[in-house]
Amino acid sequence: MDTVLWQTLAGTRGGPNRARVLRALDDQPRNANQLAEDLDLAYNTIRHHLEVLEENGVITSSDASYGVIYLPSERAQNHWDTVEQILTQVDD
Amino acid sequence: MSLVLDVARIAAAINIVLLGGLIAIWVQTYREIRAPMTLGSIVFATFLLAENAVALYFYFNAPAGMPPLAVDVMAVLQVLEVVGIAALSYVTWK
DSSP: OHHHHHHHHHSSTTHHHHHHHHHHHHHSOEEHHHHHHHHTOOHHHHHHHHHHHHHTTSEEEEEETTEEEEEEOHHHHHTHHHHHHHHTTSOO | OHHHHHHHHHHHHHHHHHHHHHHHHHHHHHHHOOOHHHHHHHHHHHHHHHHHHHHHHHHHHOOTTOOHHHHHHHHHHHHHHHHHHHHHHHHHHO
């Protein structure tokens, strides 16, 4: 899982933006629309990053009154030191 | 015989292009996030690229009279590498 986190956030083309998505979700669970707005990224781009993050077990989704919201997975929480190492290097 | 050699040449060339793309992505990411994982990937891909460059050079400068079996096996190795590197490129591009 450690390796998966490194690869997903720092070893792929969309890694840095995925790291920003994960940081926003750690700050507060959000839905795709909110993420697009808060991170100033296109909705489709956000959808793609969420898909990759969820496929790789970095985030999980849950149903809320205002659509599907996303939050860091338990596995990501367990390796949060790794995530921190990456997040500290990514600009806002 | 020369067909097999052409296959090996094309495979080596594809590998060089794909690895160049991978290295570019990782270098770009490494500028932002200094992850050991990313640096290790760059080193790995660089040496694999060098291997393919040496292979390609050899495929264009091989002496006449190479044993056909050796040429066949080398071509198989090169094609297997293409599949592996293509898979890595796909997940890295996503």
